Amino acid sequence: MTVETGGVDKRRLFELLWGTPAGPRRGPRPTLTLAAIARAGIAIADADGLEGLTMQRVAESLDVTKMALYRYVPGRAELVALMLEDAIGEPPPPPAGADWRARLDDWTRQLFDRFRRHPWAQAATVGARLPGPNELAWVEAVVAALTGTGLTGAEQLDVAVLLVGHARNLAQHATPQGAPAGSREAAFGVLVRGREERFPALDAALRGIDPAAADAALDFGLARILDGIGTLIAARTADPRSGGAADRGPGGRGE
Amino acid sequence: MTVETGGVDKRRLFELLWGTPAGPRRGPRPTLTLAAIARAGIAIADADGLEGLTMQRVAESLDVTKMALYRYVPGRAELVALMLEDAIGEPPPPPAGADWRARLDDWTRQLFDRFRRHPWAQAATVGARLPGPNELAWVEAVVAALTGTGLTGAEQLDVAVLLVGHARNLAQHATPQGAPAGSREAAFGVLVRGREERFPALDAALRGIDPAAADAALDFGLARILDGIGTLIAARTADPRSGGAADRGPGGRGE
DNA sequence: CTAAACTGTGTCCCTTGGATACAGAGTACT
DNA sequence: AGTACTCTGTATCCAAGGGACACAGTTTAG
Numbered sequence: 001m002t003v004e005t006g007g008v009d010k011r012r013l014f015e016l017l018w019g020t021p022a023g024p025r026r027g028p029r030p031t032l033t034l035a036a037i038a039r040a041g042i043a044i045a046d047a048d049g050l051e052g053l054t055m056q057r058v059a060e061s062l063d064v065t066k067m068a069l070y071r072y073v074p075g076r077a078e079l080v081a082l083m084l085e086d087a088i089g090e091p092p093p094p095p096a097g098a099d100w101r102a103r104l105d106d107w108t109r110q111l112f113d114r115f116r117r118h119p120w121a122q123a124a125t126v127g128a129r130l131p132g133p134n135e136l137a138w139v140e141a142v143v144a145a146l147t148g149t150g151l152t153g154a155e156q157l158d159v160a161v162l163l164v165g166h167a168r169n170l171a172q173h174a175t176p177q178g179a180p181a182g183s184r185e186a187a188f189g190v191l192v193r194g195r196e197e198r199f200p201a202l203d204a205a206l207r208g209i210d211p212a213a214a215d216a217a218l219d220f221g222l223a224r225i226l227d228g229i230g231t232l233i234a235a236r237t238a239d240p241r242s243g244g245a246a247d248r249g250p251g252g253r254g255e
Numbered sequence: 256m257t258v259e260t261g262g263v264d265k266r267r268l269f270e271l272l273w274g275t276p277a278g279p280r281r282g283p284r285p286t287l288t289l290a291a292i293a294r295a296g297i298a299i300a301d302a303d304g305l306e307g308l309t310m311q312r313v314a315e316s317l318d319v320t321k322m323a324l325y326r327y328v329p330g331r332a333e334l335v336a337l338m339l340e341d342a343i344g345e346p347p348p349p350p351a352g353a354d355w356r357a358r359l360d361d362w363t364r365q366l367f368d369r370f371r372r373h374p375w376a377q378a379a380t381v382g383a384r385l386p387g388p389n390e391l392a393w394v395e396a397v398v399a400a401l402t403g404t405g406l407t408g409a410e411q412l413d414v415a416v417l418l419v420g421h422a423r424n425l426a427q428h429a430t431p432q433g434a435p436a437g438s439r440e441a442a443f444g445v446l447v448r449g450r451e452e453r454f455p456a457l458d459a460a461l462r463g464i465d466p467a468a469a470d471a472a473l474d475f476g477l478a479r480i481l482d483g484i485g486t487l488i489a490a491r492t493a494d495p496r497s498g499g500a501a502d503r504g505p506g507g508r509g510e
Numbered sequence: 511c512t513a514a515a516c517t518g519t520g521t522c523c524c525t526t527g528g529a530t531a532c533a534g535a536g537t538a539c540t
Numbered sequence: 541a542g543t544a545c546t547c548t549g550t551a552t553c554c555a556a557g558g559g560a561c562a563c564a565g566t567t568t569a570g
Binding site: 018119122126127131133137139147152153155156159161162165166168169170173184185188191198201204205207208209210213216217220221223225226227228232 | 273377378381382383386391392395398399402408410412413414416417419420421424425427428439440443446447453454455456459460461462463465468472479480483486487
Binding site for chain 2: 556557558559560561565566567568569
């Protein structure tokens with residue numbers, strides 16, 4: 001059980017995420033470090049999820065009292081934000097000599113990996129947040145990969161949103177550490193079985209699935225997304241005024 | 256503040272989501288209904304988020320004691336699951352005479368709308384869940400729309416995962432009820448300003464953005480995804496053995 | 511009419527996040 | 541060197557929340 005503190009001290013959090021380590025202080029030297037606390041929290045959340053993360057447990061794992069943590073962190077919510085920054089980490093350098101597609105492909109898989117290694121990161125990224133330096137660096141990497149493709153700045157950001165969402169979403173659907181092959185189909189199958197008249201298309205789809213085949217939802221979605229981006233870039237290259245999200249009519253049925 | 260109960264009684268939850276209303280009982284007739292409880296919870300969560308949802312408040316809004324709720328629902332976690340089923344609701348019928356693309360486009364926007372109307376639904380859909388009838392019906396709708404397009408059953412499910420993710424993800428990024436135009440850019444801009452050498456591409460991208468332009472991330476991503484699916488369907492139509500996610504090589508760079 | 515089953519309630523307990531006041535430790539300034 | 545200031549870790553306290561449990565009342569089956 002864990003309490004989600006609703007309110008987040010945005011000023012303090014900004015300082016924690018973006019501020020400098022601060023110069024020499026006066027009193028006794030701190031026993032802990034922000035980074036150490038974040039690591040401790042990550043270890044606990046990795047093992048038992050966000051619900052298992054309590055100030056008490058974090059303090060114990062650092063051999064300190066619970067209240068000592070509040071000298072470093074305003075509250076639990078801010079701790080989670082710090083943990084997220086640390087867990088996501090810096091984006092990897094793009095593969096050498098790769099074009100935009102290879103870079104975005106690699107980028108998405110790397111982000112997916114980070115999310116999968118820290119399942120609690122899913123829950124920690126709901127709602128509007130103040131992004132940290134690492135998080136922003138990941139966005140920077142996407143935009144950098146798309147520089148010179150003819151996409152507008154807004155579109156480049158839209159791509160980042162799209163890819164983050166896909167990586168995050170699939171880390172959620174993926175069973176932790178390598179799917180047991182066909183688990184998704186099995187889960188759906190149990191529900192559809194006996195209700196075929198209610199879910200006819202789903203039933204047909206499930207029948208056609210090889211239960212031994214690996215879950216390729218990440219690959220599939222990623223390939224589709226990159227194909228779609230490629231189509232837009234190609235259109236832009238041919239005619240800079242063309243294509244997709246540039247026509248911002250209401251509804252925007254595309255095609 | 257709200258406590259996320261870690262454990263979910265899966266058996267009881269299955270009964271609640273998929274079970275029949277049950278026949279005539281013996282004792283005094285219940286004062287409440289599962290649906291009524293779920294509605295009450297939804298109203299509270301809509302107003303104050305999941306953190307504002309406490310058994311106490313739900314009970315108060317129904318003029319009952321907190322413990323009375325436990326006669327209907329095993330715990331808070333299961334209540335949230337029921338609320339989700341009710342809030343997502345049944346999928347709308349597909350627009351008449353629409354092809355797969357128009358159907359999926361409409362489907363995604365509708366789901367997006369449901370998510371945006373109930374921001375807490377984001378947090379309620381993290382991690383592996385037991386889907387309810389409504390949730391499964393939404394998946395059914397996607398698969399039905401794709402029947403006959405040449406996609407395999409697994410691919411049809413992959414599309415559903417992809418689109419659910421996009422709708423969900425964008426409801427999160429979208430500020431509640433109509434964005435204040437350029438809020439995302441403003442938020443990023445504050446962080447990038449003064450750190451241009453650290454986020455050069457992002458800085459350039461932000462400079463090129465018209466702050467008055469509406470946030471079109473939903474449209475953009477959806478158009479890209481549907482384009483990508485269209486490319487695959489076209490390839491499949493031309494040559495049933497071709498394309499994308501069917502080649503399941505490691506990495507799967509596609510293209 | 512009786513017994514069984516079910517409902518809502520009052521009471522109790524545990525866990526959790528957080529406020530506050532205090533004692534000690536280390537540094538800057540005279 | 542000494543003193544005053546400041547910062548650290550701690551102990552204590554509190555309120556809120558989820559949930560267990562036993563009890564009294566109500567309704568229906570036999």
